[in-house]
Structure formats: structure tokens, C-alpha cells
Amino acid sequence: MPNIEIRGVESLAGTAVPYAYAVKAGPWLFLTGHEAFDFASGAAPEVEGPAVFPSFGAPRLKREAEYILKRMRKMLAEFGSDFRHSVRVDQYYPAFEAVRAYQLARHGEFGDYIPPSTSVLMERLFKANSHISMSMIAVVPGKDYEIGKLYPKEVPVPIGSFFVPAITCNDFVFVAGQMASDENALDPAVRLPKELRNWGGPNAVRRQTEFIIKKRLEPALKAGESSWQNILKAQIYVPTAADIPDALDVWHQHVGAHPCALTAVPTKAFGFVDGIVEINLLALRDGSKRKKEVLKPDLPAMSSYGACVRAGELVFPSGFMPIGFASSDPFDSLARASQVQALAVLGFADKVCRAAGTTLQNIVRAQWFMADATQFPGVELAWMSRQGKQPHPFVCVQVPAPLPAPGAALTADFWIYAP
DSSP, X not given: OTTEEEXXXXXXXXXXXXXXXXXXXXXXXXXXXXXXXXXXXXXXXXXHOOTTOTTSSSOHHHHHHHHHHHHHHHHHHHTTOOGGGEEEEEEEESSHHHHHHHXXXXXXXXXXXXXXXXXXXXXXXXXXXXXXXXXXXXXXXXXTSOEEEEOOTTSOOXXXXXXXXXEEETTEEEEEEEOSBOSSSBOGGGOOOTTOOOTTSOOHHHHHHHHIIIIIIHHHHHHTTOOGGGEEEEEEEESSGGGHHHXXXXXXXXXXXXXXXXXXXXXXXXXXXXXXXXXXXXXXXXXXXXXXXXXOXXXXXXXXXXXXXXXXXXXXXXXXXXXXXXXOOTTTTTSOHHHHHHHHHHHHHHHHHHHTTOXXXXXXXXXXXXXXXXXXXXXXXXHHHHHTTOOXXXXXXXXXXXXXXXXXXXXXXXEEEOO
């Protein structure tokens, strides 16, 4: 694997699962799926607390946050980088209390620069009693990869979050997860009185999606000297799978002329009361050296909501969904549904890799959004059947069921390195 360096453990938490906790691909650093436990042993006494009195000392949630951030700081330093050169963070939590603890710890570690951030609540995380799952993308410092902080006046930052709403790094613009809100609450433009049935008008998902596109994402792109024609990838979080068609219908009305990778995920809860849509975005700057290329792999119809896009050495497939698994399997004793379905989506990813002139070995970030996190062993069996003992750079979170495709156990979102 040219220009790729993997740091990981052969046995995650003492199991047979090889896990990649850090991947360096050219100038890019990927730290994916970090929770507050030791990757090799599965234990972290400083997080769990004394067996006879677990809550003695600092609050448990603070201990989790500080453990993750301290380890990430150390890993970045090993690659010659630091938090000042992070370009994106994604956080998942099962409860709001964890958000507050994490953000306080994050502000203390990152100081005056917190990169574009996406934070949503999920049903549960990978480890049953984890409260924080954090993933980060960063760069190795260099004159061509300086961070440009963007604070467009139209894009507010929620009080207490402190993150930069958008940044530029080399050819790219990273836009934080945006909601239809101002600094304090849902924006009045999308808020309706609870007494109003809104007969015949757009529902809340449609109103908020349109607001985010026009009033938040568009100004952020403009501030980064980018535009819709150069968007590469978007992730859309909504409350249920039933809400995805409305969100995507609005998206395509405004952005459909410019294909990009799309992943849509059901989500337990959001950072603002009555906020029910969050969208993050990645784009190329207009006139950049890298050029956007829409790949044409031979994929099944309806296996994703968007395109597969290349920008230089980075390839962005849309979130893949297994299709055709709605009926019961008479041989369900032979394999987990998650294993069969993960094999299917890895097959889709393989076709994208081939179209980009690379292989599955160059997956540098894998997000598995699952209807049941306890079914992840099937995903890992599928990974190992394709990748052998190559460590898996994954995050696994459980989303509100059902998933969009009938019978689906998972949605998979990959980043691929193709120099």
C-alpha cells in the first residue's frame, strides 16, 4: 500500500478482530472510532474507576472525554501533527450529558481552534457502556496544507461548541454539520407555532433541509471560494428512515444538478430542541488543482443515494445500502445477516476502487451505521474474508431502526485513498 501507514492492534479488546486506530495516507491522517477503552486489552481503569466505588473522583463522562483526547493528541504527535492541524471531527453519543462533558474537555485540549464538527445522538456506541465516540481527520503540517479558518456572518456557531464553521485546507473546504438554527435555538424562519397544523405546507424536515442548504451551506461554500458544482460529499442526518425521502427531495431540487456522494442516516436526537436535520459537507475550492471526477462503477440500482466522486487522491463513495434482503433467509443459520450484507457493500466498494485504479486495501475510513451494533461481528467476518488480517479503520454506531433499505442491517460510508 504505497504512501499508507497503518497503526493498529491485531486483537481488539483481546478478540480476533484487527483494528486500525490511525491511518496515514499521504498528508492525511484518519483516527476513526475512538472510544474510551484500551484498544489492546479492552480495559481502561482510569475511565472505569475503582471497582468498589466507580463514581469516586472526577465524573465518568469527563474521564471518557479526557482519555480519548489525550490518546488522540499522542497519536497525532507520533505522525508529526497536532490538534491545530485537524480538519474535521465527528462525534456520536447516546445521551446529551455526554455532549456537555465532551465539549468542555475538547475546548480545554484544542484551545482556540476546534475544527468543523458534527455531533449527533445515536442509540448506542460500539462498546455497550461508552458515551463518546470520536473520529478525526487531520493533516501533516506543511506549507501546502495550512488551515484557513472561515467565519461567514451567515453561519453561526452554537453557544458552547466553539468549533470553526468551515475551513479551507489546500484544495478543500470542510463545512461543519449545519442545522436550521442560530447560536441559541431553532431559527425563527423554520419555527412554526405548535398549534398550527400547516395544512398543505412543507413539513419540518423539508423546511429545515432547505434552510440549511440556502442559508448555511451555500454561504459557507462561498466563504471558502467554492460553489455547488464542486461539492464532493454530504452526510444528512434525520430522525427516521421515513424522513430521508423528503430531505433528499429538497436536496435534489436545489443541488441535484451537481452530483456528489450522499449518505443519509436515521438519528436519535440533535443539538437543538426541535432541530431534526443536520448536514455536513466537503467540497473543492473553485479553480483548485485537484478536479472533481464523477466515477461510473457498475453498481446495482438503489444501492446508494448519490454518486461516487474522486478529487485527486481521495475517493468518496456515497453511503452504500444492501438491497434485496427484505425476505427471510431459509439458511439464516449459516451466516449473520450483517455478514452477508457487509460482503455485498464491500463488493460495491471494490467496484469503486477498481474504477479509481486502486483496491479495497486503500479504504482509510469506514463508518458502519447499524440497526443493531451487536451484529458487528458479521461485518468483521466480511471484512476479514476480503482483507485478511489487515486492520479495519472503523467506527460502529447503532442508529434508530429501521434503516432505509428493507431488511437492511447496515449502511456503510467509506473514504478511499487512490494516489
